Amino acid sequence: MTNPISDIEKADVILVTGSNTTETHPVISSAIKRAAKFGGKGLIVIDPREITLKQYATLKMAPRPGGDIAWINGMIHVILKEGLQAKEYILDRTEGFDAMAEAVAPFTPEYVEKITGIPGNTLVEAARLYAGAEKGSILYCMGITQHINGTNAVKSLANLAMVCGNLGIEGGGVNPLRGQNNVQGACDMGGLPDVYPGYRKVHDESHAQTMEKAWGVTGLSRTPGITATDMVDAAIDGTLKALYVIGENPLVSEADLNHTEKGFHNLEFLVVQDIFMTETAQAANVVLPALCFAEKEGTFTNTERRVQRVRKAVDGPEGVPADWEIVCDLARRMGVPMEFKSAEAIFTELAAVTPAFSGLSYKRIEKEGIPWPCPTADHPGTPRLHVGSFAKGKGTFFPIEWTPPAEVTDAEYPLALTTGRVLYHYHTGTMTRKSKGLNERSPECFVEMAGSDAKNLGLSDGTLATVTSRRGNIKARVKVSRRMHKGTVFIPFHFAEAAANRLTNAKLDPDSKIPEFKVCAVRIGSAPEARG
Amino acid sequence: MWHTYLISAFKTNPLATRGVCILPTAVVSFLPWQTSLNQKTDKVRLEMEHKDKSMIIDGRALRFTEGETILEVARRNHIDIPTLCHLKGATPTGACRVCVVEVEGARTLMTSCTVPATAGMVVHSESPEVIRSRRMTIELMLTSGRHDDCLVCPSSGDCRLQDLAFRYKVKGATFTPSGVKYPMEAANPFILRDFSKCILCGRCVQACNEVQVNEAIDFGYRGAEAKIVTKGDRALKDSDCVFCGECVQACPVAALVPKNARLVPRMSETRAVKTTCSYCGVGCQMNLHVKNNRVWHVTGCEEVAPNHGSLCVKGRYGFDFIASEHRLTTPLIKENGAFREASWDEALDLTARRFKEIAGAHADAVGVLTSARVTNEENYIAQKFARTVLKTNNIDHCARL
Incomplete structure (x- = not known):
């Protein structure tokens, strides 16, 4: 999230889309409901289903699945047509406005209605409500991103927020609600094929050298790896031969499971490390037990980038180590020692090599978590991003075209x-x-x-x-x-x-x-x- | 703000001290015969506003900010005014009358949770009059329903009414108990409703309506028949309840307890370990209540972001997987299509050997799926392992799924 959870109730209007918040993020949904019910704040809910949150909405819309970019562009179209945009903000803090304005020009309420089924006058009202507020917060979830044009839909939402000057202010922002306890942390820590901890690109020579020096190794690969979904295809064509799965269950969570199973069954060697015999573990050659969150020390990073402590409450099954201990043991057996005395010792190292974490320590987050970036030991953390200026200087508008879903209904699959x-x-x-x-x-x-x-x-x-x-x-x-x-x-x-x-x-x-x-x-x- | 005016009037209006009916000065100012008096009132009030915003509680001069209640000023200064119905973040109701205090010049005791502090106000939080009132209130609560079985009550040791009875030495033996009006309700997997313990403080109603905004319960019926009800007084399982348990955490007695509360260690026997919820990305701060190496209860941490005490049904009640008999406890190796148990040495040696063989023979032929479920430390180690040991950037996790 660009803004903290506590900012939700500081917004004047909240736009929620692609998120069934009351079921998937119930505690955040309470903040939204409080704002709408007691704070007198405007609430716009856009979802193909009549989800519970719509009962609290000032205005609701139900686009057909796959129509998100159309209604977002449509709202921007109306805002520009009616002159409701934040003109100074656009001039001072952004770039690329003209190309974006050109891209949304065709998205008249009539055209949007044709694509999404949203009545034109509702779209106009939504645009006026969002643009008319001093501070507008956008919250979205996988309903926006899990599409073939998901990245573009997010960029559209950013366009919408910037058109109204809502990025980098209290009570504003474009806020993805992360669905898993530490999905933010897994990304931050470089659990991605193209970046080291702190999102530094693996193909960038200077970053690679920095990491080689920090880790005391040579020959780090400069070639970005492949993503989980591409790993399935690589397993099918035989280029990926072994896979080590830690605490994931792709044989239920991946799309097109029949295809995924084919890939997994084609692997020469599959190791699954988990707390239960999952569907994925059943397909493994070796299964390694692990500890759950209540049995170990560590940190999770929540959806607002707040790094928070995980503490051991009970002993796990006898003889079962934490995930990090298993991985370190494996490294030692492969002849590359990775020795750590405790989770805290790992945190000290990761903070030292991750600039946004440099100022964090277990001691500092003992009572309450701190949101990164936190570059120094006396830095209070950064609840809001892009305040004053964007991380990269000016905020860029992207011209976004609407494209239909990869698969549309037809007579056979209606x-x-x-x-x-x-x-x-x-x-x-x-x-x-x-x-x-x-x-x-x-x-x-x-x-x-x-x-x-x-x-x-x-x-x-x-x-x-x-x-x-x-x-x-x-x-x-x-x-x-x-x-x-x-x-x-x-x-x-x-x-x-x-x-x-x-x-x-x-x-x-x-x-x-x-x-x-x-x-x-x-x-x-x-x-x-x-x-x- | 009605009270503000009222108090100001008490302090400055000569009629007040003679027990004459007092109207808020905002109303009074519309009465022509009061004009001269009001001018004087306004002058004094203006003088007071120009002074530091301060008041006196139990002989201590204390500063306050506009809008703070007597209770808030007292708590900020470590003066312990007891409450039962007060719920932080919700509208004060003054329902339980336990927080009453004596305000000099006021006609009656006043509920400190609802009355805003005003300049020059003099408050006694534990005067004989206050103690007498609290004792009566507690006595009446102990007489409603059934409160004579603390020995077998799951909330014993974690019960505000029990604490108050002890503090004010009230036994609940003065009046004839009202008896049990409504039967217990246990027809859902999580929450036991024991109406015989309910003191109708309304904290649960506020927790449900003002904090979580699930709007599943409210006060129903009237007078002696009053009961906390769902819409149509149906069982929780057939209502709008989503079992977030905010009401259970808010309940100061044992009217709302976990379903199995009578079968597991009481909250007061457990040790709380503060940690972060392992479900969605909100990162709620929670206490795991532990005894004998087992988690028995989960509560939200009330004083910290991001959840300030709130949890959802999964975080609060979905913890039985920790002690599940289905947990993996030993490494397994598959042979001829079936798993057999193996030692850690055997399983890790086999894994290390195969990874080394495959990674050694083909570049980027091994991949690692780390996890959005494990800690930052473990993700850091997993990617360091992939990059420095397996020499590949083939590392990902299910952020996209």
Whole structure:
């Protein structure tokens, strides 16, 4: 997030899109609801489903899946047409405005309505509400990013925020809600194929030399590696032969699972390190047990970049080491010693080699976490980015074109499928499905659809249906719901036995390599059809 | 602000001291016969506003900022005014009457949680009159429902009513108990509602409506029949409740406790370990309550960002995986399609040998998927391992999924 969570209630208008916040980030959703209900703040919620947060909205819109860039460009179009933009801010702090303005010119409310189904006058009202506020905060989640044009959709949101002067101010920002406890930290620490800790590019000679010096090694590869999704293809074509998976379950979470399984089964050697026998662990040659968060020391970095302590509360299973101890042991056995006495000792090293972390220590975050960048020991941390000026000087507007999803509905696959989480489960369910109470509340997979769609298909609430895409099929119970609009269905992806990702499309965003989880085409029939 | 005017009037209006009905000065100023009196009032008030904003509590002169309540000023200065219904971040209701204090010049005791501090105000937080009132309030609470079984109560040792009864030496034996009006409700996996313990302080209602804004519960029925209800007085499991447990954490007694609270160690027996939630990216700060190497309860840390005490159903109740019997406990090696148990030495030697062979024979033929679930330290080590030991940048994690 560019801004802290506490800024949400300081905004005058909050725009939430692609986030079912009350189920996926419940504690943040409370801040949004408080702002709307008690703070008198405007709330614009844009989502293909009638999610709970829309009950608190001043204004809501339901675009068809895949139409995000269209409505965002449309809002900018209206703002410029009505002269509501922050003219001084654009002049002083940004560049590339003209090209962006040209790109949004075709996105009239009528054109946007054609693409997204959002009524033109609603779009105009939304634009006026967002632009009319002094401070506007944008919150988004995977509903924006998990598309083949997800990177562009994020850039569009940044355009929208900058047009209204909402970046680099208290109560503003373009704020992605990170979905996993330490997804921010995994990125910050260089758990990515193209960057070292602190996002320094591996192909940059000076950075590579810096890291060689810091680590006391030579010959670090200057070639960026491949992403998780590309690893599947590399495994299929045989260039990737071995894989070491630490605490992940790609055989439920990856898009187009049948394809992913093919890749994993083609590996010569697969090691999985986890706390449970996951679907991915079952495919492994070697399985290594590990400790969970309550059994070890360390830090997680939350969605607002706040580095916070993880503390050991209980002993784990006897003889089982923490993940870092296993990796260090493996390194030693491979003849490259990596010796650390404690998690804190690792933190000291990572802070020394990561400029944004240089000022952090366990001692400083003992009571309360500190958001990076925190370059020196007396730096208070940086809750807000881009204040005064952008990290790279001027904020750049990008001209963004709308492109349709990789797969659109047709006569054979007439329904758009979108996937996501439910309140009671988390990701692939490795942890939550071991919880009796959570399973009692949410025991099985379902396919949520509008009553009219169910009626047309001859299905009713509770009947077992077969959902089929070009890549696979699953069985799930029909959940007729007023939350769904005609033509779009929703399936949660937590349930391995009815994995939504057997259906999803692995077409990737070319920049972020994120698969298009949020829209693909399916057809649905009653389960007897599957037997026949 | 009504109270501000009222207090000002008490301090300056000669009628007040004679027990004449007092109207807020804002209203009074519309009455023509009061004009001269009001001018005097305004003059005195103006003088006071020009002075430092200070008041006196228990003989100590204390500064305050405009809008602070007596309770807030007292707490900031380590003066312990007890409360039951007060919930930080929510509108003060003055419902429980435990926080009453004596304000010099005021006709009655005043609830310190609702009355704003005013300049020159003189407050006694523990006067005989205050103690008498608190004792009666506690006595009545102890008489409503059932509060004679602390020995087997799951909240014993972690109960504000018990603390108050001890502090003010109240036994609850003065009146005939009202008896149990509504049966316990346990028809959901997480929360036990024991109406016999409910003192109707309303903290749960505020936690639900003003803090989490889930709007699942409110006061229902009237008078002696009053009860905290869901819409239509249905069971929690059939209501709008999302089981965030904010109400359970807010409950000062044992009216709302974890479902299994009678079967597991009481909160007061456990040791709290502060840590960060392992589910979504909000990074809620939580206490794991531990006894005998097991986590029994989870509560939100109230004084720190980003969650200030709030949690969701997963963070608060989804912790049984830690002690799950399905945890992996020993390394496994697959042979002929089936796993067999192996020693750490065997499993790690095999892994090290195979990685070395493959990485040695083909550049970039080994990949590492590190994790958005493990710590920063572990991610740092995983990427350092990939880059310096496996000599590849083939490292990623599921940020995109």
